[in-house]
Amino acid sequence: MVASSSSDEPSGLAPDEYAYKGYLTLQFHDSEQQSTVFCWLHRSGTLTWMNQANAIQVLECQLAFIDDKDFFHERFFISTPQGTLVTCYTKCKADRDGWILALQLVLEKRTTLSAGPDDWKTSAEQQKIADALCEGLREWTTIVQEQAKDSMGIFKETRHWNRLGLKEKKAFTELEDYMNSPHVDVCSLVVGLYQYTKAPYLFVTTLAQLAVCVELNLEAVAMYWPQILHWGFAHLHTCQSLAMQLFYASFLSAVGRRSTVLAIKAHWECIAARVDAARIQDFDAYVSAALMQFSASLSSVEPDTATTAMVDAIFGSAEMTNVKDQAARTRTYQQLLDQLLHTSRSLLEQSRSCLFGEWLGAIDDVPIVSSKIDALCNGRYQFLHPFPRTILVETRRLSTENLRDMILPGEMDDDLIDLNEILADTSLDTPVAPPVHVFWDTVHLINSLIVASQNFKLQFTNGAERKAQLPSVLERLSRTLPKEAILPLSIEDEERRWVISIIEKEGTVFSTKARAPTMVYFETAALQVQRKRVCRSVDDEFYGLGGSFLLNAYLADMGVQTSISSPPPSGRSHSQSQPESTDPSLHADCPVAIKLLEENNNVLVSVVLNDDHSIVSKKESFAEKKQRLQEESSNSSVFGWDVVPVIAKSFDDMRQEVFVMQMMHLFVKCFQHLEEHIVLRPYAIMCCGEDCGLMEVLIDSSSISDVKKANPNMSLPDIFKLRYGEPNSVAYLEAQDNFIRSMAGYSLFCYVLQLKDRHNGNIMLHMDGSILHIDFGFAFGIAPGGHFSFERAPFKLMEEMVNVMGGMDSPGFALYKRLLCDGLIALSHSAPQIMALVGITSKSSAFPCFVGQNIPLLMRRLKERLCIGMTEADVRLTAQRLIDQSCNSLRTRLYDRYQLHSNGYAC
Incomplete structure (x- = not known):
């Protein structure tokens, strides 16, 4: 990788006198100080740089070699003839490998680089893929250039779409009426992308309505972002309509410019899809996945020119036998991407002849275009016409002077917009880091976490060694922490959780057979003035005929005949309010996610008693830990200070678990309409490639297995008595109520999605008495052991769980049965959304739960489990039957015993 900067070039150095250049952090072994400098490697084997006094420093190199014990693949050593040893730090593995290759070739030390865990392709395969990628991107650039020559730009092909059949005209009218209705479901619009895969006119119209959703309710669009990307993975390379391809790529780019978090997520989703395609040689x-990665992330955050970082992200770092060839190839790649970037911008600039075209092409004027859509919608969803109503002879860039002139007649009333208010609302009182810095700093931080998790597993055989190494790893992470990194687990993090420090004395490395998840505590801060986005709170209504017309049509095309009644369950509230938890730490803006497999050795113990002397907690709660860390922190006075634990997980494809969490969010929305709330607690998971990911941490929770190990020979009811006091105490009754409501929620969730591997290591017990399920690697019929799996019950309902509720004849168990019935009825009324989300995700999916499955059969069985077409009385009988089949199932008990003997999970 050849850096493009020349400002640090030593005077008098001719370009042909150096073999490599770039930034390095140097540390001499006789000094603890480090300095980051721009270095030049001469063909003579010397390394030169300029110090702070503008004096040129020279280092004569004799040998260069990789630090095999470096957790982050970023460090290498240089030795001199005088015996001096210099430690060199780079920003990433690709950068390190580039320096090592250049040094070894210059010094004629052609040692083969050690293969990392992700180097599954041979050099020949890498080159074959790179050549195919170059050819594909060149073809796409040519297409974009030809399209940009037309006066209508991206809308060139749409001029022929006015001759529609009655079916398409009717669908267009229905979509227009739907967008103008009181409530809009973003899921329905995403399904429309799949429904209209062969109908370009309707496909682009649906994209335009999603653009409105991006502006008014970005969080709702973010929930279905994986499915929006999945459309491209499944259809972009087979799509026959050039216009659909252009509009889709432009849409991804426009979303990425409006949300750096979604750009980051697209970056990793596309990397995972590229690995899937490369493994089966589907060029x-x-x-297509590389083009999506370029559009959705790289071109969105780096709008001016292609960079070497962009080249590394798209093409990787193929091994070369000649450093000159490597430099030439890098320049070729960069020129290709730069040409693609500028031709794409030219096309979008040429296409700003209507409001949707402006939205797609907005770069510097994103806030102004967003305000125009907000004014059009006036706080509620409105239909956005996707095509120009007149052809403008000359396309003008939007500015404050000609903004009103760009508004086409009939699209917006003059009295809905005030330019001065727009400029005032989009101004910032506090400087905001450029998206390019946030993007690459975040990618760097997350990559470091993932590499650390990988190497804990690869380099150490037991948990004690891993934990012993953790402090030095955290110290290294803290020392090289990027300045503008965020934790991109949710859209809110883009504005709120900026990483300011790593707490080196906290965290742990978990020990499992296949991997070593690593938990790290981050100190985060908020901007003093958050970025003002033109978003308003818009309800997503799940019930109503308007929200189901696309869903039912899609399901019918899949061969699943539905007779779904749309009105909500009789006697149920239409309220959209979120039921409040009794635990304030469990609100939506608090961190949640996976289990703490084991506690740190230095966990503080605090026993808190109620007035009736019942035990509430026997260990330090997250709130207490947070207060302690804030008192100890030197950053505690920073505005919006917070502490966020995060787990990096490697050697595990997280994309299926991301999908399951989407389903859980969908279930939560279904249950919000019930008079008595049912508890499900989704947690944030993010795919970071094909075999790694990031997760938030379930605070104040431990697995039932760990709880039982800490209290030997005690059943779950005994543990509840120990924690909360006598069964008639206030604390016990509150914990019991939380347990019942969460048991009902997770019982339905496990039944509908056919979740397996439900041993006590995968079921958490929260401090408030709720249970929470984690680890969803087995869903929709796949299970450990395949066809010989022990687990055949609809869900896990052991005798001790029933006893916690009060027994079979108790009011508590009656409440559980009532909640299960009401919840199943609510799910049957929301079946279109559930089935549609499963249907579109299963399309050409690489998820283990869908690979090799008979999808139509899977969908029909899902329909049966959702009780579609049944009367309410039949649904209640079905719920009672499920309880009878699950209660203290012999096969469930056998599976628990198997897990006890094979993996040590207490039963």
Whole structure:
């Protein structure tokens, strides 16, 4: 990788006198100080840089070699003839490998680089893929250039779409009426992308309505972002309509410019899809995924020119036998991407002849275009016409002077917009880091976490060694922490959780057979003035005929005949309010996610008693830990200070678990309409490639297995008595109520999605008495052991769980049965959304739960489990039957015993 900066070039150095250049952090072993400098490697084997006094420093190199014990693949050593040893730090593995290759070739030390865990391709395969990618991107650039020559730009092909059949005209009218209705479901619009895969006119119209959703309710669009990307993975390389391809790529780019978090997520989703395509040698799919990565992330955050970082992200770092060839190839790649970037911008600039075109092409004027859509919608969803109503002879860039002139007649009333208010609302009182810095700093931080998790597993055989190494790893992470990194687990993090420090004395490395998840505590801060986005709170209504017309049509095309009644369950509230938890730490803006497999050795113990002397907690709660860390922190006075624990997980494809969490969010929305709330607690998971990911941490929770190990020979009811006092105490009754409501929620969730591997290591017990399920690697019929799996019950309902509720004849168990019935009825009324989300995600999916499955059969069985077409009385009988089949199932008990003997999970 050849850096493009020349400002640090030593005077008098000719370009042909150096073999490599770039930034390095140097540390001499006789000094603890480090300095980051721009270095030049001469063909003579010397390394030169300029110090702070503008004096040129020279280092004569004799040998260069990789630090095999470096957790982050970023460090290497240089030795001199005098015996001096210099430690060199780079920003990433690709950068390190580039320096090592250049040094070894210059010094004629052609040692083969050690293969990392992600180097599954041979050099020949890498080059074959790179050549196919170059050819594909060149073809796409040519297409974009030809399209940009037309006066209508991206809308060139749409001029022929006015001759529609009655079916398409009717669908267009229905979509327009739907967007103008009181409530809009973003899921329905996402399904429309799949429904209209062969109908370009309707596909682009649906994209335009999603653009409105991006502006008014970005969080709702973010929930279905994986499915929006999945459309491209499944259809972009087979799509016959050039206009659909252009509009789709432009849409991804426009979303990425409006949300750096979604750009980051697209970056990793596309990397995972590229690996899937490369493994089966599907070059067309590989090129499409790379084009999506370029559009959705790289071109969105780096709008001016292609960079070497962009080249590394798209093409990787293939091994070369000649450093000159490597430099030439890098320049070729960069020129290709730069040409693609500028031709794409030219096309979008040429296409600003209507409001949707302005939205797609907005770069510097994103806030102004967003305000125009907000004014059009006036706080509620409105239909956005996707095509120009007149052809403008000359396309003008939007400015404050000609903004009103760009508004086409009939699209917006003059009295809905005030330019001065727009400029005032989009101004910032506090400087905001450029998206390019946030993007690459975040990618760097997350990559470091993932590499650390990988190497804890690869380099150490037991948990004690891993934990012993953790402090030095955290110290290294803290020392090299990027300045503008965020934790991109949710859209809110883009404005709120900026990483300011790593707490080196906290965290742990978990020990499992296949991997070593690593938990790290981050100190985060908020901007003093958050970025003002033109978003308003818009309800997503799940019930009503308007929200189901696309869903039912899609399901019918899949061969699943539905007779779904749309009105909500009789006697149920239409309220959209979120039921409040009794635990304030469990609100939506608090961190939640996976289990703490084991506690740190230095966990503080605090026993808190109620007035009736019942035990509430026997260990330090997260709130207490947070207060302690804030008192100890030197950053505690920073505005919006917070502490966020995060787990990096490697050697595990997290995409299926991301999908399951989407389903859980969908279930939560379904249950919000009930008079008595049912508890489900989704947690944030993010895919960071094909075999790694990031997760938030379930605070104040431990697995039932760990709880039982800490209290030997005690059943779950005994543990509840120990924690909360006598069964008639206030604390016990509150914990019991939380347990019952969460048991009902997770019982339905496990039944509908056919979740397996439900041993006590995968079921958490929260401090408030709720249970929470984690680890969803087995869903929709797949299970450990395959066809010989022990687990056949609809869900896990052991005798001790029933006893916690009060027994079979108790009011508590009656409440559980009532909640299960009401919840199943609510799910049957929301079946279109559930089935549609499963249907579109299963399309050409690489998820283990869908690979090799008979999808139509899977969908029909899902329909049966959702009780579609049944009367309310039949649904209640079904719920009672499920309880009878699950209660203290012999096969469930056998599976628990198997897990006890094979993996040590207490039963």
